[in-house]
Amino acid sequence: MNNFIVITLSLLLSIALTITTFPLGYFAPDWIHLFLIYWILATPGSIGLFTAWMVGILVDVVLGSTLGVNALVYSLIAYLILKSYMAIRYLTVLQQGILVLLLLLVKSTLILWIDGMMGISNYTTSLYWTPLVSALAWPLVYYFLRNLRRKYNLT
Amino acid sequence: MERFYKKSTADFYTLIFLLLLSISTIILDYKYNQITYIRFVINDLIIYPINKVSSLPKTFINELITESSDIKNLELELKILEKENIYLKIKLQELNSLRSENIRLRKISKASNITSKKQTIVKVISNTASPNKRVVSIDKGEKYGVYIGQNVIGVDGLVGQVIETAFVSSKVILITESTHTIPAVVDRTGDNILVTGHTDDGKLIVPYAEMGVDIIVGDVISTSGVANRFKAKIPIGIVVKKTSNRDKEFSDIEIKPFEKIGQMSELILIWDYKPKDKVNE
Numbered sequence: 312m313n314n315f316i317v318i319t320l321s322l323l324l325s326i327a328l329t330i331t332t333f334p335l336g337y338f339a340p341d342w343i344h345l346f347l348i349y350w351i352l353a354t355p356g357s358i359g360l361f362t363a364w365m366v367g368i369l370v371d372v373v374l375g376s377t378l379g380v381n382a383l384v385y386s387l388i389a390y391l392i393l394k395s396y397m398a399i400r401y402l403t404v405l406q407q408g409i410l411v412l413l414l415l416l417v418k419s420t421l422i423l424w425i426d427g428m429m430g431i432s433n434y435t436t437s438l439y440w441t442p443l444v445s446a447l448a449w450p451l452v453y454y455f456l457r458n459l460r461r462k463y464n465l466t
Numbered sequence: 467m468e469r470f471y472k473k474s475t476a477d478f479y480t481l482i483f484l485l486l487l488s489i490s491t492i493i494l495d496y497k498y499n500q501i502t503y504i505r506f507v508i509n510d511l512i513i514y515p516i517n518k519v520s521s522l523p524k525t526f527i528n529e530l531i532t533e534s535s536d537i538k539n540l541e542l543e544l545k546i547l548e549k550e551n552i553y554l555k556i557k558l559q560e561l562n563s564l565r566s567e568n569i570r571l572r573k574i575s576k577a578s579n580i581t582s583k584k585q586t587i588v589k590v591i592s593n594t595a596s597p598n599k600r601v602v603s604i605d606k607g608e609k610y611g612v613y614i615g616q617n618v619i620g621v622d623g624l625v626g627q628v629i630e631t632a633f634v635s636s637k638v639i640l641i642t643e644s645t646h647t648i649p650a651v652v653d654r655t656g657d658n659i660l661v662t663g664h665t666d667d668g669k670l671i672v673p674y675a676e677m678g679v680d681i682i683v684g685d686v687i688s689t690s691g692v693a694n695r696f697k698a699k700i701p702i703g704i705v706v707k708k709t710s711n712r713d714k715e716f717s718d719i720e721i722k723p724f725e726k727i728g729q730m731s732e733l734i735l736i737w738d739y740k741p742k743d744k745v746n747e
Contacts, residue, residue: 326512327520333594360477364484368491372508375596375630375637378501379491386484393477429496434598 314357317463318350321456322366326373337440340448341415343370347385348411349456351392352399354465363389376434380425384418408449415442506608509632517591517603517635584737586610591635593728600643600663602626604733607634615695615741619734623701623724624648624689628735641702642668642727650702651690655680658690661702661721667728670703672719677710679717687721695741 325346332339347366350358367382374381391414392399399407419438426434494501588604595603606612608631616628618638626646630637639646642663650661657680664671675681685705691698707720 323512323516327516330513330517330592331520333592333597336597339597360480360484364487367488368504369508369512372505373513375599375601377492378495378505379488382491383485383488386481386488390477390481425492429492431496438598 313463314354314465317459317465318354318357321350321459322346326369329373337437338444339441341441341445342448342452343373344385344388344415344418345411345445345449345452346456347389348392348414349452351389352396353456353460355393355396356466358389360386360389360393376422377429377431380422383425384421387421388414388418404450404453407453408446411449412442412446415445418442505630506632510607510634514632514635521592586735586737588733588735590731590733593730595637599645600640600728601629601637602640602728602730602733603635603637605635606735607632607636609633611737612636612735613740617697617700617736619700619736620725620727620730621734623703624696625725625727625730625733627696638733640727641723642670647673648696648702649690649692650687652681653686653688655685657681658692659687661687668723668726670721670723672721673716675717675719677715677717679719681705681708681719683708697736697738 322343325342328342329339332342343366347358347363351363364382364386367385368378370381370385371378399410402410416439419442423434423436423438491501586606588606591603591605593602595601604618612628612631614628614631618625618627624641626638626640626643628636629639640663641648641661644663644665647660647662650659651657652659659672659675659679659681661670662673672681683705687702687705689696689698689700689702701724703721703723705719706722708717710717
């Protein structure tokens with residue numbers, strides 16, 4: 312129960328962060344995804360693919376993109392992390408940051424690809440700035456959420 | 467080992483299921499606009515409260531600033547406003563006579579342009595409601611009958627149109643968005659043109675204007691009502707620059723909108739005009 316409340320509240324916080332950093336455009340970190348990646352890594356037992364998918368739908372509404380685009384990539388990346396969280400946990404924060412960069416690059420490419428298939432130019436190639444900025448913000452998110460997790464003793 | 471195998475495949479099938487689910491929601495949303503109510507519910511239950519809470523510090527600071535502003539400044543402002551009011555009242559008299567004349571003339575020409583009777587003033591909640599588009603969110607939604615495609619104006623001219631509605635808030639796309647185009651007309655000549663937003667803020671351009679087109683600097687551009695998306699005769703902006711380069715096929719025409727689009731705190735919704743065909747996003 313404790314898990315549920317803290318994780319939900321932190322995800323709501325990440326949505327608030329996303330909304331307040333809208334003016335930065337593509338240079339805003341992908342807060343929601345960073346938070347979700349952390350929680351999957353730290354508590355794979357309480358966050359599954361369904362949660363990732365629902366967060367993705369939420370992101371679609373926040374960003375105003377076609378419903379399902381982000382849900383698709385969120386569940387895909389959640390699967391990749393769920394299958395390899397054991398290995399990722401042993402990496403240093405810096406190495407994890409690089410991994411986050413790669414994962415988000417894949418995500419951006421997929422989103423642009425789906426967008427192009429539908430013929431609506433919701434995004435431009437400047438979308439590739441977001442993974443870079445997000446990777447730089449990863450240590451921040453990591454230490455913040457780790458403190459939170461230790462404080463509330465989440466497993 | 468077997469347990470591990472089972473869990474592994476279960477996860478895999480969940481993934482496949484979710485991927486198919488995503489694809490079907492994409493198709494439903496994109497092709498048929500069927501599941502907008504999901505957007506509607508999430509917007510009202512989750513996004514709107516978060517938006518309100520996260521804009522609290524901003525509103526608090528703004529209020530502090532207003533409260534601390536000098537009384538003298540306010541008095542000065544009052545004087546200016548009083549002067550303006552008298553001036554506007556005089557203008558209104560002229561306009562009233564002009565309007566009756568206009569109505570008489572219209573009866574003759576049987577045109578059906580009516581001035582808006584009902585307007586609603588709405589507040590802008592956030593000036594950037596999307597990371598990559600010029601979209602603002604306003605504080606009125608379906609509760610007040612706001613509909614998709616509704617024309618949004620400012621005091622001086624066109625601002626945009628409603629593209630998404632929720633119960634207590636809506637989103638308005640601005641005319642300066644570079645993927646947004648308005649059917650327009652040059653007031654002086656009556657020529658129909660298109661007006662598109664530009665990636666530079668506060669600038670509109672006319673795409674595909676032939677070299678010989680009769681537009682000069684200082685021309686007023688307003689909506690034409692073609693395509694039934696915008697009401698006719700809403701002023702958009704004034705032509706500030708025209709360059710005809712022989713190397714290019716079209717001339718570059720720059721329009722400055724009448725409104726300070728993107729920096730407004732209040733907008734006006736007009737009600738007497740509804741787009742005739744269904745608006746797809």
